[in-house]
Amino acid sequence: MIERHIDPLGQISDFELRLIRVFRAVVESGGFTAAVPTLGISRSAISVYMADLEARVGMTLCQRGRSGFALTEEGRDIYQAASRLLAATEAFRSEVNSLHRHLRGELNIGITDNLVTLPHMRVTHALAELKRRGPDVHFNIHMIPPADVEIGVMDGRLHVGVVPVVNALSALDYRALYTETACLYCADNHPLFDQAGQAGDDQIEAADAVVPAQALPAAGQRRIEALNASATATDREGIAFLVLTGCYIGYLPEHFAQRWVDAGRLRRIRPAQLFYRIDYAVITRQDRRPHRVLDTFLAEFQGA
Numbered sequence: 001m002i003e004r005h006i007d008p009l010g011q012i013s014d015f016e017l018r019l020i021r022v023f024r025a026v027v028e029s030g031g032f033t034a035a036v037p038t039l040g041i042s043r044s045a046i047s048v049y050m051a052d053l054e055a056r057v058g059m060t061l062c063q064r065g066r067s068g069f070a071l072t073e074e075g076r077d078i079y080q081a082a083s084r085l086l087a088a089t090e091a092f093r094s095e096v097n098s099l100h101r102h103l104r105g106e107l108n109i110g111i112t113d114n115l116v117t118l119p120h121m122r123v124t125h126a127l128a129e130l131k132r133r134g135p136d137v138h139f140n141i142h143m144i145p146p147a148d149v150e151i152g153v154m155d156g157r158l159h160v161g162v163v164p165v166v167n168a169l170s171a172l173d174y175r176a177l178y179t180e181t182a183c184l185y186c187a188d189n190h191p192l193f194d195q196a197g198q199a200g201d202d203q204i205e206a207a208d209a210v211v212p213a214q215a216l217p218a219a220g221q222r223r224i225e226a227l228n229a230s231a232t233a234t235d236r237e238g239i240a241f242l243v244l245t246g247c248y249i250g251y252l253p254e255h256f257a258q259r260w261v262d263a264g265r266l267r268r269i270r271p272a273q274l275f276y277r278i279d280y281a282v283i284t285r286q287d288r289r290p291h292r293v294l295d296t297f298l299a300e301f302q303g304a
Contacts, residue, residue: 019053031069087156103134110149110161113235126300165279174281182251184274185266189246196267210242210250220276
C-alpha cells in the first residue's frame with residue numbers, strides 16, 4: 001500500500017493570511033509584546049494566533065519565554081516564505097487596482113530616522129497629495145536603518161525608501177531628494193562650549209566623540225576619522241543623547257540639532273570648517289512592476 005503524504009496547508013484562506021501577517025509582525029518587532037502596538041491587538045491574542053499558525057503548519061516557529069523571543073530554524077524558513085507570499089499578494093492586489101480609476105491599496109515606505117525636522121519636507125508633501133488623491137490608500141511607514149531600507153526595497157517588502165546615498169546599489173533606482181548638512185556640536189556643559197568657535201585641532205582631537213555606527217559618504221567619513229571616537233550610535237537620536245551629556249562631541253544634522261541650539265543647549269564647533277553634507281534619495285527597485293499608488297507617490301516629488 002502506497003502511503004499518501006498530506007500537506008499541512010491546503011488552500012490558504014483569508015484567515016490564514018491574517019495569521020501569517022501576525023507572524024511577520026511578531027518577527028519584525030522582535031517578540032509578542034513588541035508587536036502589540038503594530039498589530040493593535042493584545043499579547044494574549046497574538047499568542048493565540050501564533051499557536052494557531054504553528055498548529056496549521058505542523059511545526060514550532062519560535063521559542064518564547066524567560067530567555068526571550070527567538071525563531072527556530074523552521075521559523076526562519078517560514079518567515080522568508082511568508083515575506084515572499086505577502087509581497088506577491090500585495091503585488092496581485094496592486095495589479096488588480098490598476099484596472100480601477102480610484103487609488104487604493106498599500107504603500108510600504110522605509111525611512112531613515114529623524115528626517116521630519118528638515119525644513120523642506122518633500123516626503124510629507126507627497127504623502128499629503130497621495131492621501132488627497134487616494135483617501136483609501138493605507139500607509140505603512142517603517143523607521144529603520146538605511147541598509148534595512150535598501151534590503152526591504154530589493155526583496156519587495158517595501159515599495160519605496162528614503163536613504164542617504166553612500167554606496168548606490170545597481171538593483172535600485174535613486175532619485176535625488178535632499179542634501180543634509182551635519183555639523184560638529186558640543187553641549188553647554190562641555191569644556192569646549194565657551195570656545196566652540198575657536199577650538200583648536202588639538203582640543204577637538206582630544207575630546208571624546210560619539211560617531212555613527214553606519215557608513216558615511218567619503219567627506220563625512222574623513223570628518224569622523226579625525227575625531228577621538230570613544231562611542232558609537234546607530235542613529236542621530238543616539239548621538240544627540242550622548243552629546244547632551246556634556247561628555248562627548250559629535251556630528252548632528254543642522255535641522256535636527258536646531259531645537260537645542262535655540263534653547264542654548266548645543267553650540268556648533270568651528271562652524272565654518274567642521275561640517276559635511278549627505279545627499280538623500282528616494283529609492284525603488286530597478287525592475288519594479290507598475291504600481292499606481294507608488295507611481296502617483298513618486299510623481300508628487302516632481303512638483304514638491
